[in-house]
Amino acid sequence: MFNFRCIKKSLQYLKFLFFLLIENTFCLFSRPKKYYAGEIVLITGSANGIGRQVALKLAPLGVTLVLWDIDDEGNKETSRLAQQNGANRVFVYHCDCSNREDVYEQADKVKKEVGDVSILINNAGVVIGKRFLDSPDSLVDKTMAVNTMAHFWTYKAFVPAMIAANHGHLVSIASCAGLCGGSQIADYCASKFAAIGFAESIDMEMRTLKKTGVKTTIVCPFVINTGMFDGVKSKWPRVLPSLDPEYVAERIVSAVRQNQEILFIPRIIYVLYFLKCFLPVKAIVLLFDYFGVLDCMNTFKGRPKKE
Numbered sequence: 340m341f342n343f344r345c346i347k348k349s350l351q352y353l354k355f356l357f358f359l360l361i362e363n364t365f366c367l368f369s370r371p372k373k374y375y376a377g378e379i380v381l382i383t384g385s386a387n388g389i390g391r392q393v394a395l396k397l398a399p400l401g402v403t404l405v406l407w408d409i410d411d412e413g414n415k416e417t418s419r420l421a422q423q424n425g426a427n428r429v430f431v432y433h434c435d436c437s438n439r440e441d442v443y444e445q446a447d448k449v450k451k452e453v454g455d456v457s458i459l460i461n462n463a464g465v466v467i468g469k470r471f472l473d474s475p476d477s478l479v480d481k482t483m484a485v486n487t488m489a490h491f492w493t494y495k496a497f498v499p500a501m502i503a504a505n506h507g508h509l510v511s512i513a514s515c516a517g518l519c520g521g522s523q524i525a526d527y528c529a530s531k532f533a534a535i536g537f538a539e540s541i542d543m544e545m546r547t548l549k550k551t552g553v554k555t556t557i558v559c560p561f562v563i564n565t566g567m568f569d570g571v572k573s574k575w576p577r578v579l580p581s582l583d584p585e586y587v588a589e590r591i592v593s594a595v596r597q598n599q600e601i602l603f604i605p606r607i608i609y610v611l612y613f614l615k616c617f618l619p620v621k622a623i624v625l626l627f628d629y630f631g632v633l634d635c636m637n638t639f640k641g642r643p644k645k646e
């Protein structure tokens with residue numbers, strides 16, 4: 340016996356899902372934009388690359404910037420450039436995000452000296468770039484501590500105030516490597532898969548707690564020209580280009596402004612991810628081989644170590 344009400348409801352859900360898929364992939368309709376003015380934004384890993392570029396994009400928008408990094412020189416320079424770009428309030432802290440005690444200690448300082456963080460951008464990241472069996476245990480631990488565990492501790496430190504105010508935004512700078520495994524990047528992929536799972540889960544918790552004022556944006560970019568993945572080249576740069584850091588930062592700032600939950604850059608990643616969900620593994624391997632993603636880490640050099 341058919342249950343027509345159930346079928347009708349399912350069709351409505353399917354229609355809604357289809358609509359969301361198309362809307363998210365092609366950004367057909369612009370979402371309402373929120374203002375940054377007055378927000379306290381904390382960026383981890385702000386001394387270089389994407390962290391710095393996001394700070395510079397936010398600088399003229401009336402926010403208070405809190406910059407966390409272990410690279411003090413780089414962070415001072417980000418602060419200087421942000422002030423040059425119009426930021427009035429910039430606070431710089433030395434924080435080793437891989438160390439839970441340091442995260443809690445610096446978070447307490449921020450709460451006392453600056454106030455409650457309302458936009459948290461977990462951006463600090465590290466990569467080894469070796470085959471898993473050649474990766475020293477201490478560096479594997481570091482990858483997980485910086486790329487994943489730091490997100491746990493920063494959420495513990497700053498989310499309670501967001502829940503109390505029912506206002507806030509949690510930004511997880513993950514990676515395409517968190518959507519699909521890759522050779523010579525196992526620990527990094529694992530850390531990014533975990534970061535995505537964590538951010539997605541807390542977003543669900545906020546929804547079930549009816550704290551929908553606390554938003555989440557998960558960012559999954561392909562390779563960006565910051566130095567972190569130096570040497571890695573795209574086989575088809577027109578289809579899968581290495582990204583410009585300033586462009587990525589612009590997309591992140593605009594995604595947060597529009598409360599966009601997931602951001603894949605470039606857009607072709609939406610298509611590849613969609614295909615990965617249902618194509619057989621052999622077909623995916625062929626596809627990735629075609630795009631040169633399978634062995635792109637063979638030429639990895641990474642950021643040169645500072646003397």
Ligand SMILES: NC(=O)c1ccc[n+]([C@@H]2O[C@H](COP(=O)([O-])OP(=O)(O)OC[C@H]3O[C@@H](n4cnc5c(N)ncnc54)[C@H](O)[C@@H]3O)[C@@H](O)[C@H]2O)c1
Pocket residue numbers: 383384385386387388389390407408409410413434435436437438461462463464465485512513514515559560561562563564565566567568642
């Ligand atoms: N560069 C890429 O191709 C790429 C692609 C996708 C995702 N991502 C992600 O984007 C984020 C930013 O990457 P990026 O390209 O700007 O890298 P980057 O190396 O330029 O910057 C990373 C920053 O994190 C800081 N950092 C490292 N360990 C830290 C620690 N323990 N505590 C505090 N800060 C620490 C570094 O000092 C540096 O300033 C990372 O999470 C990275 O995984 C990068």
